[in-house]
Amino acid sequence: MIKVKVSLRPIVSKINLPTVLKTTILPGDSMESLFIATQVGEIFYIRNRGIRTFLDIRPRIIKLGASEPGVSGRGYDERGLLGLAFHPQFYYNGLFYLHYSVAGTQGPGALPKPFKPNPCDPNTLNLKWINRETQYDHIDTIEEWILQANGQPQIRRTLLNLRRPFFNHNGVNSLNFSPETGKLVLTTGDGGAGYDPFNLSQDDMEIFGKIIEIDVAKNTFIYTPPAVTRFNELPAPIQETLTVIAKGVRNIPGISFQRFGNQYIKYMGNVGQDLEEAIFSFVYYKPIPVTQLIQASLMKSKPDQEGFINIGWRGWEGAFPTSIIRGCSANPTLNEKTIAYYNEAVNTSVSRLQPLTSYYHKDQRPGKFGGTALTGVQPYMGNRIPHLTGSVVFTDLARNEEAGPPVRGVLAYTRGRTDCKLNDFSVMETDYNFGSGSAYYVSLGTNLDQTRLYLGVYGSMKVTDFYQGSVLEIVP
Numbered sequence: 001m002i003k004v005k006v007s008l009r010p011i012v013s014k015i016n017l018p019t020v021l022k023t024t025i026l027p028g029d030s031m032e033s034l035f036i037a038t039q040v041g042e043i044f045y046i047r048n049r050g051i052r053t054f055l056d057i058r059p060r061i062i063k064l065g066a067s068e069p070g071v072s073g074r075g076y077d078e079r080g081l082l083g084l085a086f087h088p089q090f091y092y093n094g095l096f097y098l099h100y101s102v103a104g105t106q107g108p109g110a111l112p113k114p115f116k117p118n119p120c121d122p123n124t125l126n127l128k129w130i131n132r133e134t135q136y137d138h139i140d141t142i143e144e145w146i147l148q149a150n151g152q153p154q155i156r157r158t159l160l161n162l163r164r165p166f167f168n169h170n171g172v173n174s175l176n177f178s179p180e181t182g183k184l185v186l187t188t189g190d191g192g193a194g195y196d197p198f199n200l201s202q203d204d205m206e207i208f209g210k211i212i213e214i215d216v217a218k219n220t221f222i223y224t225p226p227a228v229t230r231f232n233e234l235p236a237p238i239q240e241t242l243t244v245i246a247k248g249v250r251n252i253p254g255i256s257f258q259r260f261g262n263q264y265i266k267y268m269g270n271v272g273q274d275l276e277e278a279i280f281s282f283v284y285y286k287p288i289p290v291t292q293l294i295q296a297s298l299m300k301s302k303p304d305q306e307g308f309i310n311i312g313w314r315g316w317e318g319a320f321p322t323s324i325i326r327g328c329s330a331n332p333t334l335n336e337k338t339i340a341y342y343n344e345a346v347n348t349s350v351s352r353l354q355p356l357t358s359y360y361h362k363d364q365r366p367g368k369f370g371g372t373a374l375t376g377v378q379p380y381m382g383n384r385i386p387h388l389t390g391s392v393v394f395t396d397l398a399r400n401e402e403a404g405p406p407v408r409g410v411l412a413y414t415r416g417r418t419d420c421k422l423n424d425f426s427v428m429e430t431d432y433n434f435g436s437g438s439a440y441y442v443s444l445g446t447n448l449d450q451t452r453l454y455l456g457v458y459g460s461m462k463v464t465d466f467y468q469g470s471v472l473e474i475v476p
Contacts, residue, residue: 011454165229325337
């Protein structure tokens with residue numbers, strides 16, 4: 001693939017970690033404004049080169065950066081303000097949607113210590129999440145807000161309250177509207193820890209590890225729904241607003257849509273466990289109404305899964321069966337890789353969607369890189385960077401090479417294919433000088449017609465290190 005060189009043009013700096021970057025046209029305006037949501041709960045917008053506050057919900061956000069079981073040090077966190085989406089008719093109705101982790105909901109977590117499956121011990125392969133009302137980490141909420149005529153945003157209703165088992169894998173850029181169905185798409189991770197201890201991602205009744213469409217046009221008249229973990233715990237009017245597009249998700253930095261004739265190609269990335277990061281694409285799909293999933297569960301039958309998307313986790317990590325990595329005592333430079341969930345890998349081997357492209361945590365090939373975590377996937381339909389037109393751009397948090405500090409994220413791209421083969425990718429070269437500090441690439445965004453790309457960068461892995469963020473535009 002052609003080596004593409006780009007520049008980065010600074011837009012704003014000294015902000016908190018930017019989780020969502022997207023544009024919309026404010027009511028009464030004639031041009032798009034770039035909106036930036038930060039993990040700690042601020043939403044800014046850029047207009048006439050100035051930055052303004054749209055909404056500040058920091059008091060509503062859970063206390064971030066507290067120390068977690070099995071997580072070294074304080075400060076790293078995957079909770080906070082994670083999703084922002086504007087209604088397709090936002091210009092006229094002022095409606096927008098938020099996903100965030102709620103203040104005051106901190107729990108002890110679902111397991112007392114870090115989890116690792118042992119293929120020789122069935123007890124570790126069949127764990128159940130019990131006592132869910134007390135053994136959980138926090139509650140996430142999905143809310144509908146309205147921009148009032150006086151310019152002040154106000155909450156209208158809560159769509160979902162989700163009780164999560166662990167602090168991580170909550171998704172990010174988790175709310176996006178489908179241009180095909182007009183519905184709000186929620187991309188939610190598997191609940192966290194690692195290796196999906198309770199196999200929530202493959203269980204049709206579990207909300208986590210799924211891609212869900214929400215029909216926001218239906219009013220359920222339930223304004224404070226209960227905090228739940230399973231679809232069958234939801235009140236019936238809320239069940240009727242939900243369809244499930246996909247399961248088998250580990251953790252996901254949103255879903256994006258690329259117009260292709262009179263259809264849309266859907267792209268989503270799945271963050272890996274130990275070996276690889278994967279990007280998936282599909283055009284055709286047949287979502288299953290949650291009411292049908294519940295009915296099938298009651299009848300102890302399987303719903304028709306023809307056209308239903310399964311990304312394969314926890315049996316598959318992208319193109320590989322999920323593995324456990326152990327050091328080799330005889331030769332410390334080598335690793336032994338054991339298939340963690342052999343039976344599950346076999347069971348989902350045919351039904352799962354194959355990745356469009358994968359990249360690896362260790363890669364000796366020239367022109368490639370060792371990755372850490374996928375943080376954004378966006379189509380580019382502009383022509384200012386000609387070699388990128390029609391391609392899919394993605395970001396990785398940090399190069400996983402032995403070069404040492406300072407840390408740098410990675411920009412790369414691939415192209416869609418129609419023959420279902422695994423595609424190659426190419427690293428993009430940038431000429432921007434971040435100085436001696438770290439530059440983690442934490443988010444990727446685009447404007448409404450996908451002709452501009454925006455990159456969110458942070459100088460630390462800790463959310464408690466404030467105001468180390470910047471947003472740049474990717475330009476020729």
